[in-house]
Amino acid sequence: MAVNPFDLTGKVAIVTGGNGGIGLGMARGLAQAGAQLALVGRNMEKTAAAADSLSKETGGQILPVTADVAQEAECERIASEVLTKYGRIDILFNNAGINIRKPPHELTLDEWREVIDVNLTSAFLLSKAVYPAMKAAGGGKIVNIGSMTSIFGSGFAPAYATSKGGIVQLTKSQALAWASENIQCNAILPGWFDTELTKKARVEITGLHERVLARIPTGRWASPDDMAGTAVWLASPASDYVTGIAIPVDGGYSAML
Helix, strand or coil: CCCCCCCCCCCEEEEECCCCHHHHHHHHHHHHCCCEEEEEECCHHHHHHHHHHHHHHHCCCEEEEECCCCCHHHHHHHHHHHHHHHCCCCEEEECCCCCCCCCCCCCCHHHHHHHHHHHHHHHHHHHHHHHHHHHHHCCEEEEEECCHHHCCCCCCCHHHHHHHHHHHHHHHHHHHHHHHHCEEEEEEEECCECCHHHHHHHHHCCCHHHHHHHHCCCCCCECHHHHHHHHHHHHCHHHCCCCCCEEEECCCHHHCC
């Protein structure tokens, strides 16, 4: 019988920001591929509800973890809780993120630091926290979630764009540092997805919906489940020789002049 290179049975995955939107879409794909999961979020009730719903839907084991991933001690606790529950950590999706939409001259230093800490520093901290477990297991997969602003600037979200540009460079650096230990590190750059965060953006930024839709060759905003296939590929043995790359999942948005 041929081996399925996309099978995640027996693997343990952590997904931060996994209780909704893109994170939940990726988590659903991982669970359907057989992975056991830990969903990490700051809202205890929302995270527990998402874990329960996903477990019933897929039949998989889903551990809800409430934590602030911008704090080093919290990241270490996440790794410890997952190891206690499952005994191993094979896959990490650094997806937690926030945005404060203000032009550079209106953004305060505290707001800048909050966005950078949640979006970028958390990926550094949690990757560092799970590294020993992945090394002990003989390898692992780290997937950092960037954005279209990893490629393009944003006059109304400079801290967000800076954090997501940094995600790509962090990913490349991790890939180089840990390649010899069979830990592959890659980034996904989501395009415009229909989520709670982008619904808010469409309210705050006049004409955003029309401008975005006009530039997407596939003619629609993405749904969270559109992330599942790429997520499973980068988490699975199918991508064992792929490391240090950043993949747009954007319906062709970044290819459009």
